[in-house]
Amino acid sequence: GAGVSQSPRYKVAKRGQDVALRCDPISGHVSLFWYQQALGQGPEFLTYFQNEAQLDKSGLPSDRFFAERPEGSVSTLKIQRTQQEDSAVYLCASSLVGTVQLYGYTFGSGTRLTVV
């Protein structure tokens, strides 16, 4: 597609519920990132994929957070047993190798998760 697509756009979950957030990167983009953005703050890195390989998951806040990209395209961020502090916007970004210096990363519009 023309841009990075994320779904759902909004998600309300009851505390303790599991959620799955989807990211469709731009076709052919090798690199894929997940970021978490709390209200009024800058995005914080969660994890990075190069194709299907998860090369960096140092930003995942706990073992309740899990991300996958099994075929090197679509990625899913899963949060188990959601807690109120998980409420945030979850952003996905992708890029082509070799073009970062020209175009940076392309971000999606995010999924706003509210845990009640």
Next chain:
Amino acid sequence: LAKTTQPISMDSYEGQEVNITCSHNNIATNDYITWYQQFPSQGPRFIIQGYKTKVTNEVASLFIPADRKSSTLSLPRVSLSDTAVYYCLVGDIGRTSGTYKYIFGTGTRLKVLA
């Protein structure tokens, strides 16, 4: 990873030139400087990136002094639609592997007034 410092907020009027300065005293030799713009309910959008001296594109200019310990994003003749949060990021952008993870600060909230 180099830490950046930028003003929390700025106000400007339509038609004025806006300069947002970012400090990055610990910038490393391989680090590039990148600026992103973020509107409410949207993801950040790449504006400009540079290594040294001056870079200009159709949207903005980026000025980087010789010591590279700071940089200035210049937005010419801003309009109301330029009201957004602007982030300065510094790091090795992994030009061949694209593996660099951006570290965002809190950004500068620019408000353009009529």
